[in-house]
Amino acid sequence: EAGVAQSPRYKIIEKRQSVAFWCNPISGHATLYWYQQILGQGPKLLIQFQNNGVVDDSQLPKDRFSAERLKGVDSTLKIQPAKLEDSAVYLCASSLVGWETQYFGPGTRLLVL
């Protein structure tokens, strides 16, 4: 079974630029999550999708972050404009349904200069 795919793996941008991350979850997984992990901390949930609907985006900075999940499969997370404090690893995860085991992708490491 293929795992969660993410791209790119690394991205370096300057502040005020925009950036987008892509995630392809495990086939058949209805729930998709985006997490932000700052160095030395645990992952923090940014947004959770159930199929193509948003379940929770309470911690998503909506003035600069946006996310969508087209046709309930792939998802993109966008930051526009980026700030220095957005430097982090962005992790995508999926699960069959909520409350169950989440499977994580390798993450995208973002550095904002």
Add this chain to the structure above:
Amino acid sequence: SQQGEEDPQALSIQEGENATMNCSYKTSINNLQWYRQNSGRGLVHLILIRSNEREKHSGRLRVTLDTSKKSSSLLITASRAADTASYFCATDGGDYNQGGKLIFGQGTELSVKP
């Protein structure tokens, strides 16, 4: 906000020794999960323990859950150098209306020396 707090923050042991990591949380839960993260990589799921379970085993891993104390522990027996990683506990907050989102602690950084 952080739900789980791991203790210790860092642990260094010799190969063959046992490693114990603890996690405390604040609200009721439906389940608690432990994940491992090797440096520069994504998280790998280790064990899920439900609120009505007290102990669970998986290979060299043993997880206990005490809901009265709102705490859990992860024991790795006969540790290997390959166990070197960060270990996180994650809870779901206990509210099905939250859709099962996980709240992670800060993690315990385990170093196993050969």
